[in-house]
Amino acid sequence: xxxxxxxxxxFFVAALLLQLIAILKLVFLPExxxxxxxxxxxxxxxxIDEFTLIETVTGVYFLLGLGYWILYRLKRxxxxxxxxxxxxxxxxxxxFYLIASPVASFIEDDSYSSYYRNSDTLxxxxxxxxxxxxxxxxxxxxxxxxxxxxxxxxxxxxx
Numbered sequence: 001x002x003x004x005x006x007x008x009x010x011f012f013v014a015a016l017l018l019q020l021i022a023i024l025k026l027v028f029l030p031e032x033x034x035x036x037x038x039x040x041x042x043x044x045x046x047x048i049d050e051f052t053l054i055e056t057v058t059g060v061y062f063l064l065g066l067g068y069w070i071l072y073r074l075k076r077x078x079x080x081x082x083x084x085x086x087x088x089x090x091x092x093x094x095x096f097y098l099i100a101s102p103v104a105s106f107i108e109d110d111s112y113s114s115y116y117r118n119s120d121t122l123x124x125x126x127x128x129x130x131x132x133x134x135x136x137x138x139x140x141x142x143x144x145x146x147x148x149x150x151x152x153x154x155x156x157x158x159x
Contacts (some may be wrong), residue, residue: 008072009084011065018058021098022051039123045076057094064137064146066089071144078144082136089133 035050045073071078 006072006085007078008065008068010087010091011061011068014094015058015061015065018054018061018094022058024053026051061091067137067141071141075149077147077149078140082140082143086133086140088138090130090137092132093130097122097126108115 028143036047037053038047040046068078068083095112
């Protein structure tokens with residue numbers, strides 16, 4: 001008998017943890033409220049408030065988990081391998097960034113700090129990988145809509 005995937009739990013837990021991080025940051029580090037994430041892509045310079053970015057990612061994770069949860073409640077079966085790859089890349093990529101970013105900023109050379117940041121490089125490398133994982137999510141949702149979950153009952157054989 002095949003196990004039903006509960007991938008939605010990964011995304012709900014990640015969304016709750018991100019929300020908790022945002023609240024704890026507001027309570028215990030109020031001086032970081034005005035921090036922003038800035039990224040230069042070609043001739044465009046993007047500046048995003050860090051709190052807004054965390055709230056947006058929390059909402060996206062909640063919506064991703066909601067898609068898997070709806071399939072679970074409708075007794076539809078997404079591909080478990082695609083679900084695991086999507087969850088690993090999306091949730092694991094965020095966890096990797098949250099752990100590696102402080103380490104990268106700690107070891108970064110001060111001579112390049114105004115021009116080049118290691119944490120930005122990490123994010124630029126993770127964004128395409130996470131974007132590809134979202135394509136897997138869409139494919140997996142379509143697979144899940146078309147594949148019902150059948151629970152096989154064993155037939156009693158009479159002798």
